Amino acid sequence: MMLNDFHYLAIGLILVLSTASIISALLSRRAATPTPTLTNLTQRINAWWVMVGVLGFAMLFGKAGLTILFVFISFFSLREFVTLTPTRQSDYWVLLGMFALIIPIQYWLVWTEWYGLFTIFIPVYCFLLMPALTALSGDTENFLERVAAQQWAVMIAVYCMSHVPALLTLPVPGYDGRNVLLVAFLMITVQGSDVLQYIFGKLFGKRPVAPRISPSKTWEGLVGGLASATLLGAALFWMTPFNPWQAGLIAFLSCLMGFFGGLVASAIKRDQGVKDWGYLIGGHGGMMDRADSLVFSAPIFFHIVRYFWTS
């Protein structure tokens, strides 16, 4: 059997996760009583197995698989987001519309590759019609605050998120049929950067970047994580249409955006007085706790590839 890039990738990921599982098992065995950090680490690694498995399975079905998977990811993220925001009973129809219309329409636009409407459906049509509908309800209590929260919710959880499967619709010359690897490249570098920032932060972290928002995000973690994720991206150039330095630069920009995403998400959580968005993914918190970096990086990554690499 000929091994293609997808197989190499799967083997690589299994090796990395197996190493992580072995290390955490050794650490757990050495510790007399498992500390909360160790228990959490084991939980996190187990969740990574599931996430990589689900993503890999979806990728086997190409565009259909990834689009359907991201419909669910958007649904879970939007549900967590809206739960945290202040809503009133008069918002009922807008809220229902976000789940019942905006998610399906946005992903239908991804599926049909209707790029023109895909980019403006939410920021133009929804952003104008949602407040109109809210105004029609006649409830002006905290009007601007409610409308802003609703728009941000669909922006982050649906619009930004939908740019991941939309990568499969980009016509990159000489890269036909391999677009699924672009998704893999983005997710590995950005999620890898999260993990590397966590590791560098745990090992060397001293000075917090924004102490009032998140004490666990440190300069040491940020610099170490970004630098190593950039190298990781450069080393993965073979699965992309980029050369090594381009791959490194794009990985760097994506991971920097990912860091901003995590920072903004932390600020929102801090403001709402919660630690996690939800409890869907054991050890990690909710879907948004895992996807916050992805939603900030996906649109930027998408447009870089679209501007410089598509015909």
Place this chain on the structure above:
Amino acid sequence: MSEDTIWMNKLVKRATGSLLAGIAWAVTGVRPIWAGAAPSNRQRIYFANHASHGDFILLASCLPREEREQTRAVAAADYWGKTRLRRLIANDLLSTVLIERKVTENVKHPMQVMLDVLEQGDSLIIFPEGTRNMDESEKLLPFRSGLYNLALARPDIELIPCWIENMSRVLPKGKFLPVPLLCRVIFGPPMALISGEERHAFLARSREALLSLDPRAKSSQ
């Protein structure tokens, strides 16, 4: 009723219960928080805040299946007995306990209806506010006396306060389709009537016990 009908009836109720619990989970990702009470097969009276028709479904879906099948929600006959469809849902699918809110001479007294169910060994879910709370600025209405009367008549049964979070946002009054939002049901420590405790004192204490379970109240203090 023949043996077969009873058996069929039970099967339909079991299927409906599981289906509704599944739907409740798919829409709200509902998660029970056992903060002082754990699931057990003891007979109990669960009392909860009430703002949505989905409340008792959400609460029941947090219980393990066996316990769920022995737990019946108390609902208003003037609402759930009004149309044929509502009666079908309330009686045949969900086996709720319907009580008349307006006591007249020719209907069975609500207390008697509830005590009869407890006598059969089933647990109850009751909403001591007596009606759905539609005031967004009021977290919990004053309790009606039903809870006190039950506690007085059956001091052997545990009273469990249950705070239902967000359900009024998921399914507001008069709406049919639920908005998917995360919900939790927080089960507090069991409480009982202290001997000699007066009605008002007990109702105030149980109301406070329920209010204290709201996680948002804790974080804002």
